[in-house]
Amino acid sequence: MVRKLAAVSLLVCLTVFTSSLCAQEYDLLLKKGHVIDAKNNRDAVMDIAVKDGVIARVEPDIPSASAVKTLELSGYYVTPGLIDIHTHSWVDQPHMLEHGVFPDDFTFRNGITTVVDAGSSGWRTFPEFKEHIIDHAKTRVLAMLNIVGAGMIGGAAEQNLSDMEAEPTAAMALKYPDLIVGIKSAHFNGPEWLPYEQAVKAGTSAHIPVMIDYGARRIERPLSELLERVLRPGDIYTHMYSGHRGEQDSQTGGPGKGMREGRARGIIFDVGNGSGSFSWAVAVPLVKAGFLPDSISTDLHVHSMNTDMKDLLNVSDKFLALGLPVKEVIADMTWHPAREIQRPQLGNLSVGAPADIAVLSIQHGDFGLQDMYNTVLVGHDRMVCDLTVKDGKVVYDLNGMTGDPWDSPPSSASRQAHRWTTLMNERGFGTARRTPDAKPTKP
Numbered sequence: 001m002v003r004k005l006a007a008v009s010l011l012v013c014l015t016v017f018t019s020s021l022c023a024q025e026y027d028l029l030l031k032k033g034h035v036i037d038a039k040n041n042r043d044a045v046m047d048i049a050v051k052d053g054v055i056a057r058v059e060p061d062i063p064s065a066s067a068v069k070t071l072e073l074s075g076y077y078v079t080p081g082l083i084d085i086h087t088h089s090w091v092d093q094p095h096m097l098e099h100g101v102f103p104d105d106f107t108f109r110n111g112i113t114t115v116v117d118a119g120s121s122g123w124r125t126f127p128e129f130k131e132h133i134i135d136h137a138k139t140r141v142l143a144m145l146n147i148v149g150a151g152m153i154g155g156a157a158e159q160n161l162s163d164m165e166a167e168p169t170a171a172m173a174l175k176y177p178d179l180i181v182g183i184k185s186a187h188f189n190g191p192e193w194l195p196y197e198q199a200v201k202a203g204t205s206a207h208i209p210v211m212i213d214y215g216a217r218r219i220e221r222p223l224s225e226l227l228e229r230v231l232r233p234g235d236i237y238t239h240m241y242s243g244h245r246g247e248q249d250s251q252t253g254g255p256g257k258g259m260r261e262g263r264a265r266g267i268i269f270d271v272g273n274g275s276g277s278f279s280w281a282v283a284v285p286l287v288k289a290g291f292l293p294d295s296i297s298t299d300l301h302v303h304s305m306n307t308d309m310k311d312l313l314n315v316s317d318k319f320l321a322l323g324l325p326v327k328e329v330i331a332d333m334t335w336h337p338a339r340e341i342q343r344p345q346l347g348n349l350s351v352g353a354p355a356d357i358a359v360l361s362i363q364h365g366d367f368g369l370q371d372m373y374n375t376v377l378v379g380h381d382r383m384v385c386d387l388t389v390k391d392g393k394v395v396y397d398l399n400g401m402t403g404d405p406w407d408s409p410p411s412s413a414s415r416q417a418h419r420w421t422t423l424m425n426e427r428g429f430g431t432a433r434r435t436p437d438a439k440p441t442k443p
């Protein structure tokens with residue numbers, strides 16, 4: 001009798017795939033990938049089940065039949081969605097039209113699900129930035145407010161000390177705590193400490209870190225004093241391997257005293273490759289001396305995107321070439337930046353966390369990796385993003401691993417695609433496709 005009932009329910013399942021008798025509990029199941037999750041200290045082959053946009057289960061073996069869509073990922077790395085904490089995203093910024101890159105252009109194809117715009121907008125312009133970019137991007141866009149009220153618009157505006165005010169900057173940050181994760185100072189050329197002191201004051205009032213692009217090198221404000229006195233533990237020094245402001249000790253070639261003492265105090269060091277901020281002559285000896293990045297970021301903008309910095313994975317390849325283990329490089333693009341911007345719910349694969357996931361693989365060969373002077377270090381590993389999941393939905397699929405063969409009828413999974421992918425929504429003309437047995441319509 002029991003066997004007969006089972007047979008009946010199986011039949012119902014086969015004929016009525018949406019029947020609650022056989023409804024799959026999970027929307028998406030990633031099986032047998034090598035999971036790297038620094039927060040949870042995971043570095044092993046595991047299965048990850050996703051339901052309703054969040055991580056539902058992480059275990060060595062979750063049955064394939066329990067999910068609408070199951071992907072076999074042997075040979076791939078499965079990591080939290082990557083986080084790039086130094087980008088410039090305001091593509092239509094007034095007075096600065098040729099600077100920002102719209103986030104979605106570079107993110108999902110690189111496994112990135114969260115970016116931080118590092119100071120495009122200031123307190124006067126943040127609402128406009130939010131309306132134009134943050135509210136429209138499919139990528140999760142967070143922001144650091146520029147200490148310059150007018151934002152990053154170049155020229156005299158970024159040198160205007162009278163527009164660097166802690167109070168209104170902190171007030172704007174506190175008005176949008178879900179979006180504003182830091183204060184940025186950048187491109188300042190004068191001898192004054194005021195931009196940095198105001199940034200720290202705003203950061204202290206709003207309980208968020210500051211990120212410093214230290215502008216022109218000035219003897220009046222040496223790097224050691226910035227890192228040992230002005231900044232607080234948890235504040236972020238970006239462009240760490242540029243060599244522009246005394247990062248490197250001229251005698252030893254290793255990290256300067258300010259860098260070492262800053263790290264000992266808890267200052268965070270970020271890559272921010274950009275178009276003019278990564279030098280092999282600095283990075284090689286600093287890394288050799290053990291001065292590794294806390295986070296790997298791009299400083300992506302219109303003028304850096306086609307230089308020695310191609311995208312985040314290209315920057316990550318530089319650190320693989322310098323000998324960092326894959327596990328460390330992934331942590332520098334996931335859990336470490338999440339912690340730096342005080343977003344512990346991101347950058348990890350804990351049960352209950354947003355299901356932001358990158359599926360990555362590594363190609364082997366000889367790959368020339370450039371720096372800002374067009375000098376080259378040859379690496380042998382190239383990280384590739386094969387699949388990206390944001391909030392539980394596949395948003396990027398390089399090799400069509402989620403697709404059905406074109407000449408077979410739609411699978412049950414594709415008929416329930418709304419549960420696990422957005423790919424079919426991206427087309428302007430709907431999701432219906434002609435099946436192989438469909439009769440051609442007569443003219």
Ligand SMILES: [Zn+2]
Nearest residue numbers: 086118213299
């Ligand atoms: Zn930048």
